[in-house]
Amino acid sequence: MPVSLPEQITAGTTLDLNLTLTAYPAPTWALTVLLRGPFSHDLVATPNGNGHRLSFDAAITATWSAGRYWYSVRVTDGVNVLEVDAGELTIRPDLAAVADGADLRSHARKTLEAIEAVIEKRATKDQERYRINNRELYRTPLADLLALRDRYRREVRNEERARRGESLLGRNVLVRFPNRA
Incomplete structure (x- = not known):
């Protein structure tokens, strides 16, 4: 049951995702996204009806380091911990914070x-x-x-x-x- 995470996230912008996992509804199951790459981030979702909401404002994502990250989407009912999806995504730099003369070409x-x-x-x-x-x-x-x-x-x-x-x-x-x- 893959989760629909974006392939790219831009630091310094609001991230707001509603994830519905019919087999693992909130609040019975809690959802966390583990990001590992240049830095480690653990994104904890809040219950949103039967769904899970990942919401982080621009001030929080502005602190995220740009680069390639591996993610693991996990759910837990307090006893069991299950990985429901895994993959890679890119956090792009916040252009508002990029210094003059930076070379952002691939x-x-x-x-x-x-x-x-x-x-x-x-x-x-x-x-x-x-x-x-x-x-x-x-x-x-x-x-x-x-x-x-x-x-x-x-x-x-x-x-x-x-x-x-x-x-x-x-x-x-x-x-x-x-x-x-």
Whole structure:
């Protein structure tokens, strides 16, 4: 019975979730979400009718550290403790608290731009390696750089598609089957 937790939470914003677990209704069962990552957070739900409410105001979430977290959603009746869901989520940084000049690009975006900068500078140099006074310099072959660039382009494209909520498997193909009576 998976619980519907968001894939991302933004620090510094209000988190308000109502979780209904028909097999584990409140107040008979208490629900806690354990987050483990850069910091540990134990999110305790309050009963909301038969459901469980996770509600934290912006001042509380502003103290949460950005990063990848693993979560475990647990319920207890005072004797039994059951894990009803587990997974990963991301806490994104609070932009109101980010210092000037912070680089918030993803690893893939930073790497892609670095590879493209090397390829751009390489356009005026044709040596793959050279030696001066017993010191040698080897450059990454252009074919390897192009392959890396393509890999990171795909990764950045997938990040952008995921951010827009699009399929990561490619474009949707609609198919119509004839009616068979």
